[in-house]
Amino acid sequence: MAEQAETLRRAPLSRDRVLRAAVALADQAGIESLSMRNLAQELGVVPMALYKHVSNKDELLDGMIDVVVGEIDAPVSEADWKHAVRQRILSARQVLRRHPWAPLAIESRNMATPAILAYLDSVIGTFRAGGFSVDLAHHVMHAMGSRILGFSQELFDATRRAGRSGRTEPTPPAVLPPEVAARFPHVAEIAMAAAHDDASVLGQGCDDQFEFEFALDLLLDGIERLQQQGWASPRRHRKASG
Amino acid sequence: MAEQAETLRRAPLSRDRVLRAAVALADQAGIESLSMRNLAQELGVVPMALYKHVSNKDELLDGMIDVVVGEIDAPVSEADWKHAVRQRILSARQVLRRHPWAPLAIESRNMATPAILAYLDSVIGTFRAGGFSVDLAHHVMHAMGSRILGFSQELFDATRRAGRSGRTEPTPPAVLPPEVAARFPHVAEIAMAAAHDDASVLGQGCDDQFEFEFALDLLLDGIERLQQQGWASPRRHRKASG
DNA sequence: AAGGTTAGGTGTACGCCGTACACCTGTCAA
DNA sequence: TTGACAGGTGTACGGCGTACACCTAACCTT
Structure with a gap:
């Protein structure tokens, strides 16, 4: 019955719950302390249980990225591509500032996740609707680089590593x-x-x-x-x- | 005497030799297979021997970055800041293309190494000599971001992870x-x-x-x-x- | 020459990591 | 009733970074 109590106390696991818990853990404890073991403990579960919902840690990271990118606002419909893109990017930036680990995670993966592809597709669409040729849109996307997702990769950004450390201490x-x-x-x-x-x-x-x-x-x-x-x-x- | 033979066969370790071996290993085997153990083996030495020359793995990475950044050409002396900066950055890019792991390594460290500071200082100096105010030079450096070091962080760049894989296979x-x-x-x-x-x-x-x-x-x-x-x-x- | 200091390589061990694999258990369809 | 199966468990393995005690050879001093 103790087992039953435990089982009842916690909601059943699901891929979504795993991903959200992982994002929350990375947000507050920093990406470097996101291990399968820590995450499992956070969810009141044994580490191997996670593997029923994500196939390995890389796929977990991909899922986390999709969760984050999914938080970016839908595109604003504006006649002016410039303001539309600008606003979208600043919205993306707001999101990424809530998840300081995300930029590095995104850069270190080497394939686009579905959510990121959808986002990029939407931004390209705004350029095209603004009269850009395919080529120009292409080059422009490259020129924006990661800035399109709301983060400039500053050469050194202390906030990227630890979780809340950047926010609580005003500045050393x-x-x-x-x-x-x-x-x-x-x-x-x-x-x-x-x-x-x-x-x-x-x-x-x-x-x-x-x-x-x-x-x-x-x-x-x-x-x-x-x-x-x-x-x-x-x-x-x-x-x-x- | 077997020991003596071994001792003689290999050059004595030094911080410099360790760093260069580490860079070479990362170049050809990929950064993910650069472990203290692998590196030690490459040098014909026991893992703990490395710690007499670098204090830990993070410091090893910092040292590797300094080695790479040190390969960037000296600044060209040109009257025109624009061409001077452009040429310097393209030179940096050449270097970084030889070390595909370096961009990610640089971005994931959060403090500037001496070599990087020297490089940045030199580039800022070019802007200042070109008549830029301190403020404008400051903002411009931010705007360039990592591009100043010769890499745009493309959102997804397969060449960053594995060593030679990007070069040998033309393209999947x-x-x-x-x-x-x-x-x-x-x-x-x-x-x-x-x-x-x-x-x-x-x-x-x-x-x-x-x-x-x-x-x-x-x-x-x-x-x-x-x-x-x-x-x-x-x-x-x-x-x-x- | 004798003895002490020290720089640098060695060996063992610990705790963490990701995850393969076998196992158990409760649920539900046939 | 039975059997498949989804999902949580337990054990174990190999790899990682590195603390710590140790050994050894070179060198400096007297």
Whole structure:
């Protein structure tokens, strides 16, 4: 009867429950402490039970990515492709900020999951509806890179690794040590300027959202200019000059 | 005496030898098969011997990154910041293409290594010498993101995981299956167009180098325009609108 | 030459990981 | 009633990073 009590206490497992629990665990404990064993424990179940619902850990990660990408808002219907894409991407960014482990997870998988394909397809559709040629839409998608999913891959982003650590501590007061500043004067100059306002070290003390929108608009403006000029591929699909 | 023979046969270990062996192993066998044990075996040594030269695996990875970044050419001295930066970045790209594991490794570390800081400092210096304000240089560096190091993070890049697999097989002939094409028509359309020329699936069948330069020039042109307009930060370091 | 310090390679062991495989049990269709 | 099967269990294996104690040869000092 103790067994029955246990069995009743917890809802039956399902692929969906497994994936959501995995996302929640990665969100709050960090992706590096998401193991099959930890996840099973979280669900009150023995590790091997998970394998009845996901075939292995890689597939678990793929599923988690799909859960996250599925949270991105549906496309807004706007006449203007530029604003439509911009808004969609900023919405994607909001989602990814809730799941700091997701960018790295997405980049380290090497095939697109269905949810990501659907998202990309939808964004391409917006470009095409805005009058982009297939080629231009293609190149533009490449140019956007991961930014299309709402994350710029900053070279170093501490928030990507641990779960809540980025949010609770406002910013470690670790201004760069003087001997570092001496060796890298231009980096120091930028860090110094950024520190006036907010915090300390490059990439942490500056306004992420502003930087993201700055780059996004830089790209969108450039793209708009190409499209208005009736851009045609200068050298279509030939191997470029090394 | 057998021991002596062994000891003589191999060069003595050193941090540098360890790092270079690690890079070579990752290059040819893929980053996922770089373990302390494999690396030690490659060097004809017991695993724990490595810890006399690197303090742990994370630090090993940092060292490997420094080795790779150290391979990037010195900056060209040109009057024109745009060409100088462009050439430097394309040089970085050449290097990173020899070490397909490096982009992911770089992104997953969360602090800058000395070699990377030196590289970034040098690039910032080029912008500053070209007349950029500190703020504009700062934002521009963010906008370039990892592209400054020569890799766009394509959403899915198969070459990043395995070692030589990307090079030997020209391209798996896996055109996307028809039911996928039906669900994602815009993706299919692009894949189809790209397949005319080279190969198959999105991100694999298209010309990486072209896409990279397309995005790079898009950014550089936009940056040039801002700089020529005497760009000043519209809202300096205030939290941007969500 | 003698003795102590130390840099660097060795061997063993621990706890974690993913997961193969055999097993049990409750549910439901025939 | 029976038998298939979906789904949770238990054990076990090989691989991982690495702590810790140990050995050994080179070198510096007296």
